[in-house]
Amino acid sequence: MAEEFQKWVLMVTAQTPTNIAVIKYWGKRDENLILAINDSISLTLDPTHLCTTTTVAVSPAFNQDRMWLNGKEISLSGGRYQNCLREIRARASDVEDKNRGIKIAKKDWENLHVHIASYNNFPTAAGLASSAAGFACLVYSLAKLMNVQEDNGKLSAIARQGSGSACRSLYGGFVKWVMGKEENGSDSIAVPLVDEKHWDELVIIISVVCSRQKETSSTSGMRETVETSALIEHRAKEVVPKRIIQMEEAIQKRDFATFTRLTCADSNQFHAVCLDTSPPIFYMNDTSHRIISCVEKWNRSEATPQVAYTFDAGPNAVLIARNRTSAALLLQRLLFYFPPNSETDLNSYVIGDKSILKDVGIQDIKDVEALPPPPEIKDPAQKYKGEISYFICTRPGRGPVLITDESQSLLHAETGLPK
Amino acid sequence: MAEEFQKWVLMVTAQTPTNIAVIKYWGKRDENLILAINDSISLTLDPTHLCTTTTVAVSPAFNQDRMWLNGKEISLSGGRYQNCLREIRARASDVEDKNRGIKIAKKDWENLHVHIASYNNFPTAAGLASSAAGFACLVYSLAKLMNVQEDNGKLSAIARQGSGSACRSLYGGFVKWVMGKEENGSDSIAVPLVDEKHWDELVIIISVVCSRQKETSSTSGMRETVETSALIEHRAKEVVPKRIIQMEEAIQKRDFATFTRLTCADSNQFHAVCLDTSPPIFYMNDTSHRIISCVEKWNRSEATPQVAYTFDAGPNAVLIARNRTSAALLLQRLLFYFPPNSETDLNSYVIGDKSILKDVGIQDIKDVEALPPPPEIKDPAQKYKGEISYFICTRPGRGPVLITDESQSLLHAETGLPK
Numbered sequence: 001m002a003e004e005f006q007k008w009v010l011m012v013t014a015q016t017p018t019n020i021a022v023i024k025y026w027g028k029r030d031e032n033l034i035l036a037i038n039d040s041i042s043l044t045l046d047p048t049h050l051c052t053t054t055t056v057a058v059s060p061a062f063n064q065d066r067m068w069l070n071g072k073e074i075s076l077s078g079g080r081y082q083n084c085l086r087e088i089r090a091r092a093s094d095v096e097d098k099n100r101g102i103k104i105a106k107k108d109w110e111n112l113h114v115h116i117a118s119y120n121n122f123p124t125a126a127g128l129a130s131s132a133a134g135f136a137c138l139v140y141s142l143a144k145l146m147n148v149q150e151d152n153g154k155l156s157a158i159a160r161q162g163s164g165s166a167c168r169s170l171y172g173g174f175v176k177w178v179m180g181k182e183e184n185g186s187d188s189i190a191v192p193l194v195d196e197k198h199w200d201e202l203v204i205i206i207s208v209v210c211s212r213q214k215e216t217s218s219t220s221g222m223r224e225t226v227e228t229s230a231l232i233e234h235r236a237k238e239v240v241p242k243r244i245i246q247m248e249e250a251i252q253k254r255d256f257a258t259f260t261r262l263t264c265a266d267s268n269q270f271h272a273v274c275l276d277t278s279p280p281i282f283y284m285n286d287t288s289h290r291i292i293s294c295v296e297k298w299n300r301s302e303a304t305p306q307v308a309y310t311f312d313a314g315p316n317a318v319l320i321a322r323n324r325t326s327a328a329l330l331l332q333r334l335l336f337y338f339p340p341n342s343e344t345d346l347n348s349y350v351i352g353d354k355s356i357l358k359d360v361g362i363q364d365i366k367d368v369e370a371l372p373p374p375p376e377i378k379d380p381a382q383k384y385k386g387e388i389s390y391f392i393c394t395r396p397g398r399g400p401v402l403i404t405d406e407s408q409s410l411l412h413a414e415t416g417l418p419k
Numbered sequence: 420m421a422e423e424f425q426k427w428v429l430m431v432t433a434q435t436p437t438n439i440a441v442i443k444y445w446g447k448r449d450e451n452l453i454l455a456i457n458d459s460i461s462l463t464l465d466p467t468h469l470c471t472t473t474t475v476a477v478s479p480a481f482n483q484d485r486m487w488l489n490g491k492e493i494s495l496s497g498g499r500y501q502n503c504l505r506e507i508r509a510r511a512s513d514v515e516d517k518n519r520g521i522k523i524a525k526k527d528w529e530n531l532h533v534h535i536a537s538y539n540n541f542p543t544a545a546g547l548a549s550s551a552a553g554f555a556c557l558v559y560s561l562a563k564l565m566n567v568q569e570d571n572g573k574l575s576a577i578a579r580q581g582s583g584s585a586c587r588s589l590y591g592g593f594v595k596w597v598m599g600k601e602e603n604g605s606d607s608i609a610v611p612l613v614d615e616k617h618w619d620e621l622v623i624i625i626s627v628v629c630s631r632q633k634e635t636s637s638t639s640g641m642r643e644t645v646e647t648s649a650l651i652e653h654r655a656k657e658v659v660p661k662r663i664i665q666m667e668e669a670i671q672k673r674d675f676a677t678f679t680r681l682t683c684a685d686s687n688q689f690h691a692v693c694l695d696t697s698p699p700i701f702y703m704n705d706t707s708h709r710i711i712s713c714v715e716k717w718n719r720s721e722a723t724p725q726v727a728y729t730f731d732a733g734p735n736a737v738l739i740a741r742n743r744t745s746a747a748l749l750l751q752r753l754l755f756y757f758p759p760n761s762e763t764d765l766n767s768y769v770i771g772d773k774s775i776l777k778d779v780g781i782q783d784i785k786d787v788e789a790l791p792p793p794p795e796i797k798d799p800a801q802k803y804k805g806e807i808s809y810f811i812c813t814r815p816g817r818g819p820v821l822i823t824d825e826s827q828s829l830l831h832a833e834t835g836l837p838k
Contacts, residue, residue: 212801230684231691234653261697265649268699272650272691278680279715280687286705296698382631 008102009059009416010095012145013403016054016137017047018128019168020204020318022263022310023247024270025177027226027236032079033185034164037226037233038240040177041247042168043320044196045204046397049352052133053403054118055410056141058104062113068410068418069118069134076116083161084139085114092146109146116142117410117418122392128206128316135162136169140400152399156190172196172398174251176244196396199254202320203327203356206392207334209287209315216281218313221274228278235273240266256322260299260308263320267310283313287338287387291317294333294374301376306330328359331391335362336371337381338388352393427521428478428835429514431564432822435473435556436466437547438587439623439737441682441729442666443689444596446645446655451498452604453583456645457659459596460666461587462739463615464623465816468771471552472822473537474829475560477523481532487829487837488537488553495535502580503558504533511565528565535561536829536837541811547625547735554581555588559819571818575609591615591817593670595663615815618673621739622746622775625811626753628706628734635700637732640693647697654692659685675741679718679727682739686729702732706757706806710736713752713793720795725749747778750810754781755790756800757807771812 025040065085067076076082092109096102104112116138120130139159143150156167160177168175171192180188216224225232243262250258274281284292288311299305306326310318319334321327331350340349346365350357362368373381403409412419444459484504486495495501511528515521523531535557539549558578562569575586579596587594590611599607635643644651662681669677693700703711711728718724725745729737738753740746750769759768765784769776781787792800822828831838 230658230688231650231653234650234657238653239649264699265695265697268697269649269695272695275694276684276688276691278684278687279719280683280711282708282711285708289701289704292699292701300698 007061008100009057009061009411009413010097010102010104010145011055011057011409011411011413011416012141013053013055013409014137014141014144014400015047015051015403016133016140016169016400017044017172017397018050018052018130018133019044019165019175020310020312021165021168022259022308022320023240023243023266025164026270026273027222027232028164029179030183030185031223033188034160035185035188036164036177036179037236039179039244040165040168041193041244041251042165042175042177043202043204044169044172044175044397044399046394047401048397049392049394050122050128050133052118052120052130052137053408053410054116054134054137054141056138056145057115057411057416058112058145059115059416060112062115062416065113065116067116067118070120071418080135080162081138084135084158085142087158087161088139088142088146088148091143091148091150093149095145095147114142114145115411115416119410128208131163132165132169135159135166136400138162139166140170144402153189153191157185157188160185160188160190170399173198173396176248193248193251196398199251200396201323202396203324204394204396205319205321205327205330205334205356206394207291207317207319207338208389208392209285209317210387210389211285211315215283215314221277221281221313224279224281225273225277229273229276231276232273235269239269257304260305263308263310271311283315284311285315287384288315288317290337290384290387291319291334294337295319297376298330298333298374324356324359327356327393331356331393332360332371333374334388334391335368336373337384339368339383339385340365340388341386348390350391350393353395354393356393426480427519428476428480428830428832429516429521429523429564430474430476430828430830430832430835431560432472432474432828433556433560433563433819434466434470434822435552435559435588435819436463436591436816437469437471437549437552438463438584438594439729439731440584440587441678441727441739442659442662442685444583445689445692446641446651447583448598449602449604450642452607453579454604454607455583455596455598456651456655458598458663459584459587460612460663460670461584461594461596462621462623463588463591463594463816463818465813467816468811468813469541469547469552471537471539471549471556472827472829473535473553473556473560475557475564476534476830476835477531477564478534478835479531481534481835484532484535486535486537489539490837499554499581500557503554503577504561506577506580507558507561507565507567510562510567510569512568514564514566533561533564534830534835538829547627550582551584551588554578554585555819557581558585559589563821572608572610576604576607579604579607579609589818592617592815595667611818612667612670615817618670619815620742621815622743623813623815624738624740624746624749624753624775625813626710626736626738626757627808627811628704628736629806629808630704630734634702634733640696640700640732643698643700644692644696648692648695650695651692654688658688676723679724682727682729690730702734703730704734706803707734707736709756709803709806710738710753713756714738716795717752717793743775743778746775746812750775750812751779751790752793753807753810754787755792756803758787758802758804759784759807760805767809769810769812772814773812775812
């Protein structure tokens with residue numbers, strides 16, 4: 001490349017959603033390629049409330065690959081980042097920006113460095129699986145920058161090598177991660193089942209639980225489960241395959257009762273195999289147990305289930321309500337049992353789609369304090385003030401998108417450094 | 420019987436230990452006969468610290484069967500009591516007290532009524548499986564009163580019909596409950612493996628955990644697990660049989676490392692299948708989890724395990740230390756993490772064999788407060804004051820015994836009513 005071109009910076013910004021598994025991924029058959037021991041199914045969440053935004057930039061002026069996460073530079077030396085960068089670079093094509101007179105040939109990508117800036121619109125400390133949205137967004141934005149001519153399914157197999165569950169964030173709606181059979185992982189990809197409009201009456205309320213406990217990382221946790229649990233193989237080979245078939249059918253039919261039964265059972269079984277690990281892994285705490293009890297009691301008091309619950313590798317509950325009416329009744333129950341600490345503002349206690357609060361007729365803390373106990377409770381109900389950090393109300397969401405509004409990019413157009 | 424004999428009361432008093440399962444019983448193949456879906460192995464605990472004492476009396480003056488538990492009359496109409504009473508009566512023999520001129524013929528027992536008074540030397544609210552010692556003692560004392568000519572193995576099959584785990588309280592030391600094959604349960608009996616002297620260096624510390632939670636009864640809990648868990652059959656058929664063989668060998672060889680591995684894994688797996696039940700059953704709480712973490716961390720920091728943990732259908736930890744030295748180090752750790760509330764007297768906080776406290780050099784609360792953090796802890800250690808009600812220090816114990824000292828009987832010699 002000629003000297004006069006040394007100053008340009010070419011950038012792409014993308015936004016990618018998080019997802020929550022309703023049939024869980026736990027256990028790898030290949031640690032390096034991240035190949036799962038069973039299929040899993042997830043629901044993509046609305047990126048308006050939970051997403052990662054990533055800007056990737058390339059410039060002949062960059063002398064190394066660099067990355068900033070939420071404004072702080074992090075190392076890219078880890079195998080997972082390196083795998084994603086290598087796989088994307090290997091698929092890069094010619095890129096030309098005629099207006100700016102920029103031309104990058106396929107073979108040039110090997111010698112060009114990238115800058116990556118990534119930002120989550122939700123607290124990373126909340127334990128909301130930010131790595132899924134993060135690696136999906138990294139792979140998706142790099143693929144667009146480098147003009148990779150592959151569909152999202154192929155890209156999902158690359159994102160998978162960053163974080164297993166990331167592959168499911170390449171699509172909106174309900175998504176299946178097919179474990180695949182190939183040793184190289186080429187058929188271990190995400191497949192869209194239905195888009196986010198197929199079952200759009202669902203409402204999701206995430207309860208972010210206060211926790212003092214230091215959690216086992218899911219990477220080491222699932223390795224220990226595979227190595228030591230006497231139940232995990234039976235789960236992966238005998239139980240999950242049947243559930244996957246039933247879950248796909250429930251999703252197609254929007255059969256909420258079956259969906260709830262399978263979602264709750266599979267979350268509980270995932271935590272059961274964690275407990276069956278040596279040493280045992282506990283992700284749920286007493287607050288998680290109380291949320292389950294609340295939902296189970298309510299579901300059993302109704303003719304048909306109102307809410308499904310699922311917990312990932314942490315104490316936070318992801319509650320999926322059958323519709324807005326159920327979500328409003330759920331939020332009433334949650335606020336009754338788990339009122340905020342007195343110094344907490346209701347506006348920061350229920351975030352995301354706050355319109356659910358209005359459905360319930362709750363405007364301030366006084367309305368929360370005045371909530372009557374749920375009718376299904378016979379004994380005087382106990383309250384657990386301060387056990388929840390906040391609630392996020394959201395809905396099924398779309399897959400990754402490019403952000404063309406340059407003002408939203410996270411890197412400076414001239415320097416390629418974080419804004 | 421002639422009128423002049425109407426006034427006599429014939430009594431027997433017996434004492435029976437509790438037991439703690441190290442390979443767990445969870446799930447029945449016959450609800451009425453109480454037949455298990457797998458073998459289990461338990462350790463009998465010293466009755467000095469944890470036992471049931473039962474006095475049974477017969478008199479022609481009694482006009483119905485009656486029972487008092489811890490001084491309060493309870494109904495005998497339940498099927499479990501009726502099964503035990505019927506089975507024992509069916510095996511009654513002639514009884515004669517020549518000194519008092521009392522003679523009861525085998526056939527008379529059908530028409531004679533009994534009074535039963537039972538007392539636990541530990542708080543019933545503590546969730547320490549009082550029903551095991553209780554039914555064992557009921558059956559044992561009735562068998563002695565009615566001169567039943569059967570060994571403890573046969574009696575265990577009757578006690579089993581009161582409460583499954585009760586059959587294991589008919590012997591001291593380590594005991595196996597063989598699930599059996601017969602439909603009528605005749606071969607589903609307790610078998611002594613080794614007596615309490617075989618491995619008498621073991622020390623047991625029970626941590627009675629404060630809990631606000633209402634627990635699922637083990638009867639309904641195990642029924643729901645058998646009906647809904649996708650893992651219980653695999654556990655019962657594939658996992659437990661192997662563990663039973665390994666555990667018997669570990670006990671014979673006093674191989675504490677293997678004993679600990681199996682005991683902890685089986686406790687965790689029992690709680691895992693509870694969690695895999697629909698709705699999920701939680702017996703352990705955050706305090707239980709903290710105790711496990713403390714033990715696991717310590718065991719892993721030593722060349723060989725020091726303590727095994729096991730939890731029944733509740734949050735209490737039963738900790739089995741390899742010897743007195745380990746028990747003293749364990750108690751130091753427990754008191755460090757779980758100091759008593761300031762108003763609690765140390766003398767009522769550590770009960771049972773208090774000599775372990777002396778080994779540690781702890782005389783009062785000030786000594787507890789001065790305890791240094793365990794060396795295996797790197798981060799500043801968190802303390803959990805008030806989460807434990809009290810600790811019971813005990814050891815392996817003997818099986819049932821008759822108490823001949825009449826002053827210890829729980830019923831009046833003349834009236835047959837509670838003292």
